[in-house]
Amino acid sequence: MLIVADENIPLLDSFFGDMGEIRRVSGRHMSPEDVRDADILLVRSVTRVNRELLEGSRVRFVGTATIGTDHVDLQWLEEQGIRFSAAPGCNANSVVEYVLSVLSLYAERCGLTDWTDLSVGIVGVGNVGGELAAKLERLGFNTRLCDPPRAEREGEQGPEFVSLEEAMECDVVSLHTPLTRNSPHATFHMIGERELAGLTSDQLLISAGRGEVIDTTVLKQRLTSANPPLVALDVWEREPKIDPELVELAWLATPHIAGYSLEGKVQGTEMIYQALSTFLGLPIRKKAGQFLPEPALSKVSFTSAADEDKAVKTALRACYDPREDDARLRLAMNGSAEERGAAFDRLRRDYPVRRECSSLKVQLKGTSKSLQDSFRAIGFKLKI
């Protein structure tokens, strides 16, 4: 059996080595020739999986080690009887930690001593947005949830949902919808002229779903007009050839790495391994946890002298500080569009190992119950 896989999927040999031969190819440049004699195709978000790629091939199963599926022509695969599996939720916690870290920086920029004074509008309340809402609510933030498809489906049974307009009144608006074009609540350019005109310089817009959810031509105009909001952009239109002027205008600019914790990536591989094993009728013997190494930073300690707000932010940013990714992306925005695109992909391919908060033991000596609760809410392991 031949498995053709994006070379950037971690632990290919550990998970799939005993299932067949593995051919590693560049996900961005995968061609019909690369997959013609393959039985199984494993991809990430940078490969367009459609008729052009697969027609005439032997492929029977496609797995994407990602949450998003907008790079896959699901209807065509179904028509061809090709089984498909994604990795829903695999890196949701990684994205949530990205957002929390961005919030901590924004609160500091606003001069707030208590970051929970910020209200947060969450647009798209699925795996990522739902986990974000749960953590923020446990931390004591006020949130507004916007998810029309869920509101319609769940009615009275679901949580309280607001309109996009109401969500966009919050101090911070965080976008976590999939990219859709043809559904009743299509998200392509959902954040356009009207939505951006309503934002003010007292607000922050975070985009960590898909770049095309914001009309970034309009965003650039908004960011160069009066009273512009701040924006933290992790996802971009036309990746990898993103617009360097927009990078310049963004407060925080990162190369689509919000979901790039090691845990998130390895869980993505584990989920497509499980789906493929089930498809092939093989037992599921391997677990992501067995492949996670010791973290480089394993313990931090705070005493009763610690400032509570600062302690949480220090631990959070010890795990992940988006300013490092921001600096790397800005440095990469030189040269031609081709060179910038290659640099964007390189930043993602050579991404440093980033561990989630659950890998860090936090020792608290004589600190308050509320501080302990805050650390627990984020997902740190506590040692009291």
Ligand SMILES: NC(=O)c1ccc[n+]([C@@H]2O[C@H](COP(=O)([O-])OP(=O)(O)OC[C@H]3O[C@@H](n4cnc5c(N)ncnc54)[C@H](O)[C@@H]3O)[C@@H](O)[C@H]2O)c1
């Ligand atoms: N930046 C990154 O690294 C990164 C990592 C993971 C996922 N993502 C992106 O984030 C998206 C969301 O991930 P998820 O796991 O939460 O997906 P999900 O499918 O679990 O949740 C998406 C939610 O968005 C809602 N939604 C759909 N259309 C909407 C609309 N018009 N307005 C408001 N809500 C709408 C859906 O009802 C659903 O509840 C993914 O599809 C992927 O594109 C990005």
Ligand SMILES: O=C(O)[C@H](O)[C@H](O)COP(=O)(O)O
């Ligand atoms: O959809 C997802 O899971 C994320 O956007 C994911 O982090 C994308 O990463 P990529 O597949 O491009 O490496």
